[in-house]
Amino acid sequence: MELLMTLLPLILMFAIFYFLLIRPQQKRQKKVREMHDSLQKGDKIVTIGGMHGTIDAIDEGRVVINVDGTNKLTFDRQAIREVRNAD
Incomplete structure (x- = not known):
């Protein structure tokens, strides 16, 4: 007890x-x-650093983000904070 x-x-x-x-x-x-x-190509996203863009290409660990129509940046997949697609 x-x-x-x-x-x-x-x-x-x-x-x-x-x-x-x-x-x-x-x-x-x-x-x-x-x-x-x-995550899919064409998704509008925000990174953990606050950068807004659209996914241009995606693979296992990385995504290529189209930032302003001409510039493309490569990020780790874990750097994506949220998806902002208009539902």
């Missing part, structure tokens, strides 16, 4: 940390991973 009373606060703290910190972070990571996997 004493062992249970000693471990109960630790178990409760772990449960609180899991539901308030760990689980939401895992959901955000899954959402970002799905967004990166669904």
